[in-house]
Amino acid sequence: MLPVRCLTCGKCISAILSAFEKLAPDRGVGTALDELGVKRFCCRTHFITYRKEESETAPLEGVLVPGIASISRRCTTRRLVVAR
Numbered sequence: 001m002l003p004v005r006c007l008t009c010g011k012c013i014s015a016i017l018s019a020f021e022k023l024a025p026d027r028g029v030g031t032a033l034d035e036l037g038v039k040r041f042c043c044r045t046h047f048i049t050y051r052k053e054e055s056e057t058a059p060l061e062g063v064l065v066p067g068i069a070s071i072s073r074r075c076t077t078r079r080l081v082v083a084r
Contacts, residue, residue: 002017006043009042013047016036020033024047029048
């Protein structure tokens with residue numbers, strides 16, 4: 001997962017993600033980041049370590065969090081088990 005903003009400097013990096021995903025396979029990660037204007041090392045680290053998870057795109061339905069009712073009707077039936 002990629003944060004919306006860089007955790008170190010606070011620059012918005014999520015807006016660059018779609019362009020990065022298109023450029024990186026063809027030109028390489030470093031060149032793609034150079035072309036997109038990502039110059040700070042802290043921001044580049046987020047993209048270099050970024051990996052799209054299948055679970056990011058799968059809809060969640062029925063997830064329950066202790067102390068909170070069902071988050072969304074779109075969530076999977078996975079339940080959070082709390083060890084006691």
